[in-house]
Amino acid sequence: MFMAHMGKRPAISTNNLLMNSHTDVVPVEPSTVSSWVHPPYSGHYDGTYLWGRGTCDDKADLISIMIAVDSLLKQGFQPRRTLVLAFGIDEESAGVQGAGHIAKHLEEAYGRGSFALILDEGEPFSTPYGGNVVFANPYVTEKGYFDLRIEVSTPGGHSSIPPPHTAIGILALAIAELEAHPHQPQLLRNGTFFQEVQCAAAHGPHVSTEFRKLAKAAIDDDTALERLTKLLLEHIPMSVAKLATTQAVDLISGGVKVNALPERAYAVVNHRIAEQSSVAALQGRIAEIISTVAERHDLTLNAFGRTVFTGSNGCVSLSDAFDTALEPAPVTPTRDSPAYALLAGTIVAALRGSHNVSDVVVQPTYALGNTDTQFYWNLSRNIFRYAHVPADAYYNSLHTINEAIKPTALVEKIGFLTMLVLNWDESSMF
Ligand SMILES: [Zn+2]
Incomplete structure (x- = not known):
């Protein structure tokens, strides 16, 4: 679904504003229903929290966007520019039907x-480094995505006369080979995570002196960069996901009966592709690693539509399991960028006005998952994923039991969105 409010000057076609959220939610695992403090579809308000699946992801954005715009219009607000609200319907399952179609339409129309x-949608703000300094973290890029299918086909037969390795055995060897070659974490000076680290070191009140010094030295000293990478990996376990492509073997299947040699076995390996890599680079690396197994067992290797070599004992095929390959998102510029200045300035103004904080730091960061914005790359270079709510507004987390949000946070979000719309429409920067 999408709604557009045409501006008074619709002829200017590069200064429109798009606010997006999604209406769908992840399901509730039936066996966990009894673990909820209040039932997952009750919408119960207990005086502090509003309970239910979707309250945090992503109804908070949906409702706040609609209330902010509705109340502006009721007060006679007439934007000079065109404001578009877009609400995906299947973000939690790839977004093709919702944002995928909305994006096509918006590109045709505008x-x-x-x-x-x-x-x-994005991360809430918090005070991760103490000292009452609020860090707000708009995502300026997202990791890429690739589900690898490894399929091994070998001749069938009776299990009483087996070859040394069945299709399942060879598949297991291929998986072991992949896991023996994890992607190496790389902290790149021109990468988003390096900038995030620099920002924390410069503005985090309670970061260690060692971290602060190393971060500064790492700007032009390679040894310091190496030590900083080590420090991050040791102390912040999730750093590895920000520094490297990740791989997770998530599905496996093969064989039909215990006295029949399996003629086919397959596994699916989920990858989240690092900012500095690409789908093609990842596929090239996978083909190289698996080729050693295929060659050793005299199997034909078909890698992503190309026959790498021909063998006589069967075949290993590598493919995109569900045709969902996605490149890492283009990085939204933050230097000399009017859009970033508008967003960051609005965040700072909103937080200084509503919280008793000593400082506000806007720290661009890197999303490990994907949002509906994966369809919007053609519409703007300036894509931000950000939730203007305090982290403690959530009772628990997203996508799990006890999803609940403090409605006071929604009031704050509505205030922020109202300010953003007004600042955008008045700004002379676009
Ligand atoms: Zn979401």
Whole structure:
């Protein structure tokens, strides 16, 4: 679903604003229903929290966007520019039917690059380094995505006369080979995570002196960069996901009966592709690693539509399991960027006005998952994923039991979104 409020000057086609959220939710695992403090579809308000699946992801954005815009219009607000609200219906299952179609329509109606800024769901703000300094973390890029299918086909037969390795055995060897070659974490000076680390070191009140010094030295000293990478990996376990492509073997299947040699076995390996890599680079690396197994067992290797070599004992095929390959998202510029200045300035103004904080730091960061914005790359260079709510507004987390949010946080979000719309429409920067 999408709604557009045409501006008074719709002829100017590069300064539109798009605010996105999604209406779908992840399911509730039936066996966990009894673990909820209040039932997952009750919408119960207990005086502090509003309970239910979707309250945090992503109804908070959906409701806040609608209330902010509705109340502006009721007060006679007439934007000079065109404001678009888009609500996906299947973000939790890839977004093709919702945002996928909305994106096509918006590109036809408004053109490529027609949005000055796109805002979608993201992280809440918090005080991770103490000292009452609030860090707000808009995501400026997202990791890429690739599900690898490894399929091994070998001749069948009776299990009483088996070859040394069945299709399942060879598949297991291929998986072991992949896991023996994890992607190496790399902290790149031109990468988003390096900038995030620099920002924490410069503005985090209670970061260690060692971290602060290393981060500063790492700007032009390679040894310091190496030590900083080690420090991050040791102390922040999730750093590895920000520094490297990750791989997780998630599905496996093969064989039909215990006295029949399996003629086919397959596994699916989920990958989240690092900012510095690409789908093609990842596929090339996988083909190289698996080729050693295929060659050793005299199997034909078909890698992503190309026959790498021919063997006589069967075949290993590598493919995109569900045709869902996605490149890492283009990095939204933050230097000399009017859109970033607009967003960051609005965040700072909103937080200084509503919280008793000593400082506000806007720290661009890197999303490990994907949002509906994966369809919006053609519409704007300035895509931000950010939730203007305090982290403690959530009772628990997203996608799990006890999803609940403090409605006071929604009031704050509505205030922020209202300010963003007004600042965008008044700004002379676009
Ligand atoms: Zn979501």
